[in-house]
Amino acid sequence: MQQHISRYRALEMFAESIADLEIAHGENLPVLLGKIKWQAKQALNRKDPLRNEKLNVAREKARETTIRKAKKFREQMMPHIAEAQTAGCLTTRAIADWLNEQGFTTARGFDWSSGSVHRILECDG
Known part of the structure; x- marks a missing residue:
């Protein structure tokens, strides 16, 4: 049975998976993971209007x-x-x-x- 993963845990897993790519640029891993997690949480919590104004028309x-x-x-x-x-x-x-x-x-x-x-x-x- 598959276990439910919270959106923040999914973001952490994503951040950890891309960390190897960014370490080559010389950043500290914990600092990098912290930046990525913070940016992802900010993006998820943002309440911006829809990017596609025609989306509501398509939904209707x-x-x-x-x-x-x-x-x-x-x-x-x-x-x-x-x-x-x-x-x-x-x-x-x-x-x-x-x-x-x-x-x-x-x-x-x-x-x-x-x-x-x-x-x-x-x-x-």
Whole structure:
């Protein structure tokens, strides 16, 4: 199991890995590591505006695309869910089992769960 590394520990590891490159220039290793750690912490804690002003536009377009694809998938699945309900499946778990038996998968290719059926049914899009 992989252990979680804090961002400061990751920076320390990075600083230590590049120290060999900088020692050739004659700097003291502890001083050099201290400078690199300080600069990295300053960079991580800075709250500068986004460098790419168009990033928010790109994020909004991506969000709209995701919503559009989800709506299309929901429209495609609703007739199958209605068919499952007609077949006597009254709970989301029963509908999920029916969809899995029929070979349908979620938009990401996974088996259906009661939660995924619930999200399709409860979505107000």
